[in-house]
Amino acid sequence: MTSAPPPGCAGRRVRGRTGRPRSPETDRAILDATRAALVELGWGKLTLGDVAARAGVAKTTLYRRWAGKNELVVDAVAALFDEHLELPDRGSLQADVEGVVLQFAALLERPEAKTALMAVVSESTRDDALRARIRSAIVDRQKTLVLLGRRRAQARGELPFEESPAAAARDADLIFDVIAGAVVHRALVSGERVDAEWTGAFVALLLFGLAGRTAT
Amino acid sequence: MTSAPPPGCAGRRVRGRTGRPRSPETDRAILDATRAALVELGWGKLTLGDVAARAGVAKTTLYRRWAGKNELVVDAVAALFDEHLELPDRGSLQADVEGVVLQFAALLERPEAKTALMAVVSESTRDDALRARIRSAIVDRQKTLVLLGRRRAQARGELPFEESPAAAARDADLIFDVIAGAVVHRALVSGERVDAEWTGAFVALLLFGLAGRTAT
């Protein structure tokens, strides 16, 4: 999960060849400014006029490329996920899961990710286009980690192969929601740190279950 | 989780006995109007002026009792949680968990809960007072369900007693984050329905773990 494909900013249509071309540096400057503003102001106080000023860019330019605050922030945050999530092989399913949990937790400690993630999710509950954008820019990218981890565990013999592709997909979705959900809830709703101790306890629960732990 | 203690709206200080007392009907009218406005407009478009108008109340009156949008919405949503979450004894740990998961999912399908919950969580990442308010008004109330469920399961012999109060508290927190997190993530981030099938699979995973399921 390293080389990001073009951020796919919504307003960008395939253009004719005439006219002054859009500066690609401008894209970067705006996204950087967005992240910086998120850190300082949070979602609620973030304004597009302020982002434009920070980026040294006219508001017009900003609106030419993104439809609004939501779209801009999704793109700005998506880049963070691309840069910071990966799944090196740590030799066992348990170690792999613990690794990705801690990585995800580190990401969620960044103020720009923390604030923005919940905010855009909140907005997406009333905006289908936004939900789709979040799914493709953020959720689906994370989900590949689950698929990769399972494939490795299956190769090691830690997990059985699935009976059908449909069951496999359902199961991956479930595991993804449990892992991502637990980490997000711990970090943002409960407001507690996701440290090694909690991670260990969580992965134990995930692998062996409430009942399984009892038996152990 | 039925009889709600007074909603504890923050602005209400212990006052002297002089002056006209605040009308308690006004409190209710404002909270009802807030929920109605959330359904229609969502968090982003919600306006305190609009809430005041719906409640047939002056903006001043509203600001006299709540410091802002966040505080108001937390109280308005907290009431929903109080009214709609309970844990009737269904005879087994598995049935109890499935019951509460479905109940929680039904709550999260209400548009006012959906939008508002994530929005205030997002804001709480930059506002400690708000986080405390959410914790006491929403999170802690839900957490009692976990404690109650565990006590029952222990009474039935499904779960062992904890070694220490500290360990018990840590474990309850973990279980709570896993259940609530998974349901919220499924419903709001992944945007999929939390139906009986998913619930069954999730509870199986929770009870027996990835490894345990394999063995079964």
Next chain:
Amino acid sequence: MTSAPPPGCAGRRVRGRTGRPRSPETDRAILDATRAALVELGWGKLTLGDVAARAGVAKTTLYRRWAGKNELVVDAVAALFDEHLELPDRGSLQADVEGVVLQFAALLERPEAKTALMAVVSESTRDDALRARIRSAIVDRQKTLVLLGRRRAQARGELPFEESPAAAARDADLIFDVIAGAVVHRALVSGERVDAEWTGAFVALLLFGLAGRTAT
């Protein structure tokens, strides 16, 4: 123009004899507070809540006695005119007029009089009741000075007796408007000081006219 009749605050009706009587000190405290607030804040920023607070009195008490800002300020300012305008006999018409002009100018240098006078006049252009109140509380009191001065000048032989009472009244009104108008305009509109030099030139003009001055 010394012993003021009761300030005649509008709201005071003849009451039954039971019930707690209104405190006369409260009247004074409110009028004093009004003048003090006028000095500090001016007409535009003056608020009745602030006056009440300064007087150590509840807003209700204030509204029980005066209908609003205008009425209150007229009464507060009228007292100033009562206290500060009089016409000692200085031996000649010229000296008498110069004396009253300087006295009036001194009054208009008080910030509370300055601001309040023009403000209530402005309001009175759209409020007949207020105009009547100003006339009886302020204008008529000043006008008696003109009548007194003319009587003295006639006794000295400086001015002839009028042919008819109607002509006498018209002439007194004219002289009053010229004197008061010139002083007010100089002091408040032109914003220049009314000093001995200007007063001398003005009274010379008033007595001898543009043409008469030329001849002299």
Next chain:
Amino acid sequence: MTSAPPPGCAGRRVRGRTGRPRSPETDRAILDATRAALVELGWGKLTLGDVAARAGVAKTTLYRRWAGKNELVVDAVAALFDEHLELPDRGSLQADVEGVVLQFAALLERPEAKTALMAVVSESTRDDALRARIRSAIVDRQKTLVLLGRRRAQARGELPFEESPAAAARDADLIFDVIAGAVVHRALVSGERVDAEWTGAFVALLLFGLAGRTAT
């Protein structure tokens, strides 16, 4: 006093050449709306939001050009003075003065002038910038009429030439305060009409003085 120089609205600074220029029609629309609102509502009830709505303009646009109610109203009223005061040669000093007095009186019968003039004068007692604005926008323009009238009277031999420029200026100021003050006081404070009869008596007094009238 016909062709008005640019109204000189305070907020207008010399700007760079980029950016959308301010619409000059907007200026006119706002000033017209201000006068209309003054007629209907008077100074006290006049609302900048209402003015903006009448002018079909956003409040922001209004505040971009004027600092507040006072400044706006001064400019709106100044235009009236520019349009309605002039001094055609009527052949004699007496006729000239009577003409300008009646003209000024007609102006002061307009409700927008009546209310607004005293109100801004009242505010100007606490605001030096406002006083300066009134002086340059209204007072100084009127004063030129006095200068013009005197020059004509001197040319006709009705008045002598002044000994020094300083004395000339002092004298013009005095005459201006007497004429304007008397008319304003008669019209607004005493609340009586300035008709031909009063005007005749006033101009006679002005030309010949209290003593001079007696001799005649």
Next chain:
DNA sequence: ACATAAACGAGACGGTACGTCTTGTCTTTAT
């Protein structure tokens, strides 16, 4: 002495306007 009734303080209340801010569009000049 004891009721009656108004005055009084405190402060909630429904309104209205404030002056500022942000949004997304539009219009200009400059590159």
Next chain:
DNA sequence: ATAAAGACAAGACGTACCGTCTCGTTTATGT
């Protein structure tokens, strides 16, 4: 054609006062 600057209409923001109201308390009578 794109960029920067900034005007613009729209409308929400949170605050301040308005004038009214509802309380509980106090202070004069009139019995």
